[in-house]
Amino acid sequence: MLNIALFGPPGAGKGTQSEYLIKKYNLFYLSTGDLLRKEIAEKTPLGLEAQSIISAGGLVSDEIIVQIIENTITDHPEANGFLFDGFPRTYVQAYILEGLMLKLNTSLTCLISIDLPEEVCVQRLLNRGKTSGRSDDNETVIRNRLREYTEKTLPVLQFYKEKGVCFEVNGLADIAQVTQQIDTIVTAEVAKQPLNILLFGYPGSGRDSQGKALSERFGLEFISTNEMLETEIRNETPIGKKIVHLYENGLLVSDDIVVQLIERRISDAKNAKGFIFKGFPRTLVQSYILDGLLRKRGTTISMAFELEVPVLDLINRLDERSKTEHSMAYDTSTARIVKRLKEHESKTLPVIARYAQRHGVTKVNGLGTFEEIFERLSSEIENGIKNLR
Template identity: 35%
Template sequence: MRLLLMGPPGAGKGTQAAAIAERFGVPAVSTGDIFRANVAGLTPLGRTARRFMDAGEYVPDEVTNAMVADRLAEADCDAGFLLDGYPRTLQQVTALDEMLERDGAALDAVVLLEADPDELVRRLLLRAQQQGRADDTDAVIRRRLDVYAGETAPLAAEYDGRRLLATVDGLGAVDEVAQRILAALASLSARPVSR
């Protein structure tokens, strides 16, 4: 099973990614974790990424793509994976397609977690308070959600056009949301897929 999990900040992607990946016996692959591992390991890609991160800039697609390609080439991803946080641009969608095609594989499904923006702001403000993140204000969080929405819309449309997209309400108890995701995946697998 090769899955992609998308959703706005605060929608519970990390929690759901871990549960769903365990359910299918595949690793949950988070780009945040990949970045941290490469930076901490002082890999050539990590050193390049750190230069951009330290300057407060986005890490270029080619660096991100190379890190993801390296991670997906590891043996634990042979039977599949659940990607969280990648791709974020249409160029990254193309790069992921090429990575998978080299291995004769393709994505099986894309799950988009949706949630009410006001509830997400409430959750993220609470998290910021608990973690002492004074910079995470209402305005900053709403801006992050707007940026995410702008980035995600073209990806959702692309994957919907391929009949790979399942949209799931991300609010509710963790088990409830997990059951919705599993039901959405089951209904997707019953549809013919076009690539």
């Protein structure tokens, strides 16, 4: 999860830079100013209380801010990350944000501070006041706000400097240059984030062999439900015996079995740079479970791919596989193969649709030699990494 706090005095241009970050990194925008104005416009009790404080050029109390921020965060559990604009403004709020991030099993990725001299801020806000119609855009209020910022907000910088996640940019540069400075910072932080890839495709599409090769190329951990399940079968564990029964009937292994194996595998890979998931999630329920497991580690899905292979080719591949040591239980007859393909269609295609809506799923031609398919996938991953960074 990518969580960014954009910091700077009034008039520093945080709104403009926020638009760029939201669009590029698909973040949920969380602006205390916007949220407060919404409360004020709706004349809620919080809004009325905030109005009197803002009109005098003061900062709204932590009690008001906390309620609005927490409600907004908890109302959007599906978010891939948050962009905080105007929060935290005080040392106390910095601790509050730490608590809110802990609630999400994540942390603040970085705080970016746009530095700008006071007189430049004043002039920018006075110019804005000529067209904005905002009552707080007059010199007396502006200087009060800047004084509040200096006295109460700047100490927050030290809080995050001690954590090593505070970065400063020159706000005197033109907009494009400020954006470039910010982009360089975020790119470096994103590079530290785990790379989590979903590899979809019908049984027989080549996910296993491609996933293993890709994990080696990109230094990721390969997680295959089949491998874990086969280990249970080979060791003749109680779980393994249940799995054999399900396989023989062409059914998917139940979530309670798969999830505990996946969670154990993720937990064991403490220093992993990321994961390639093959065979999981297979159902909508499992997709929500995986999102939760990754969120617990403060991360999320980075990209997803689907290997496309015509049905007749799939059947031929699975039939050929049934004659090798890699044969699966459902490979033993055409009827079972067809049943397994239908199972994928009814249960896994909705999962692909869900990720396509949230993250985008890139379709990759699964026909050709192993090397040709591998290069297609590798190229798509490399392009995806560039887009993320």
